[in-house]
Amino acid sequence: MKTLFTRCYEQRLAALCLFAGLSWSAQAAPTGPAGSVLTLTGQVIDASTHEPVPYASLSVAGTPAGTVADALGRFQLKVPAQYSHDSLRVVLAGYRTYTASVQDFQQQACPTEAPCVVALVPQPVQPADVAQPAGRVVRRTLGNADYLQTVPQLFPGNAPGIQVGQPIRVKRRAQLEEVSFLVARCTYEYAFFRLNVYPLAADGRPNEQRHLLPAPVYVRVDRSEQAQRVRLDLRQYGLTLEPGQEVAVCLELVSKPGSGELELTNTAANGFLLEKYSASGPWTKVDNYGAGIAATVTELR
Structure with missing residues (x-):
């Protein structure tokens, strides 16, 4: 069976990723009879310096939901409602992995009418x-x-x-x-x-x-x-x-x-x-x- 990599080579096509502007809130938006989608937007920061942390990876384990923060640590992650009890992971080399259920993350990191904030703790590295x-x-x-x-x-x-x-x-x-x-x-x-x-x-x-x-x-x-x-x-x-x-x-x-x-x-x-x-x-x-x-x-x- 051909993989996406092989198909891309044969067809000479590249995917175009369209990114909507951040709405700086956590909200559930209906998607029709199948259910709703929770849209989490916010920023990843360093827990020690409170400076933005660029390009951290965010994903919900075992699901298609995932993204990468931008150069200012900002992200927008869309999570189908059926995955609200699954684990959200925020990962970047040099930091401890942040893990919480999507539901807990929304309650703890996403104040009402404010952006979600993920504070990554630096991971000490032996010289x-x-x-x-x-x-x-x-x-x-x-x-x-x-x-x-x-x-x-x-x-x-x-x-x-x-x-x-x-x-x-x-x-x-x-x-x-x-x-x-x-x-x-x-x-x-x-x-x-x-x-x-x-x-x-x-x-x-x-x-x-x-x-x-x-x-x-x-x-x-x-x-x-x-x-x-x-x-x-x-x-x-x-x-x-x-x-x-x-x-x-x-x-x-x-x-x-x-x-x-x-x-x-x-x-x-x-x-x-x-x-x-x-x-x-x-x-x-x-x-x-x-x-x-x-x-x-x-x-x-």
């Missing part, structure tokens, strides 16, 4: 030890760094929260130094992404309950960067992978760039790539393909 390891050092590139024998693939839409990921596995203890990806074509003026590194669960899909990076890492891709490899230096984070550990290196779209297309390289491979079509949706494995995402690691011997 990274990035000292040069003793002994022999071997650098390897994992994933897909080959410039040849690649074909362009459309990023599967332009709604915030969509992700594409490449699994990698290390044989020896290693530090993750760099992640790169090759932009085949970009017709947006710009696109704004977050890099996520997740451990793989037993079913081979990312475990989003655990962000391995201690802080958010963002990258802006401009139209002028098409046909170039974009590189992200991660040495400052001192992220160490243990022998045999499998992780997913993922790119998540967090901005709303309007209409346009973004194409990453894609290769035929023996493994698989990973796709997520919405902020709250499940991960899909696409066999025999590899995303044009590569990771450089330093093996510690």
Whole structure:
């Protein structure tokens, strides 16, 4: 069965995400005989500084309801009424995950005639030890760094929260130094992404309950960067992978760039790539393909 990623590539279409203006209130709006929709609008802030926290992910577990806050922490989340007792999660690397039922969230975080406020508590992070390891050092590139024998693939839409990921596995203890990806074509003026590194669960899909990076890492891709490899230096984070550990290196779209297309390289491979079509949706494995995402690691011997 074809996936959305494959269909997008074949049809050469990109989704257009239309975002309505924030109404700065929490309200239930009728949607017809099937029931009602609770519209939660508000802002994510830092519990310590009270400053806006950009691009936090909001989702209702096990449902289609989800979104990503904007650069000022503002969000609008539509939740069908039948999910009012399900868990709402607000997640961002570097902060403790906020969890509450939708109903409790509305009562506690959404005062009458005022915006909802989510105060994320900073998660203390042990300072990274990035000292040069003793002994022999071997650098390897994992994933897909080959410039040849690649074909362009459309990023599967332009709604915030969509992700594409490449699994990698290390044989020896290693530090993750760099992640790169090759932009085949970009017709947006710009696109704004977050890099996520997740451990793989037993079913081979990312475990989003655990962000391995201690802080958010963002990258802006401009139209002028098409046909170039974009590189992200991660040495400052001192992220160490243990022998045999499998992780997913993922790119998540967090901005709303309007209409346009973004194409990453894609290769035929023996493994698989990973796709997520919405902020709250499940991960899909696409066999025999590899995303044009590569990771450089330093093996510690």
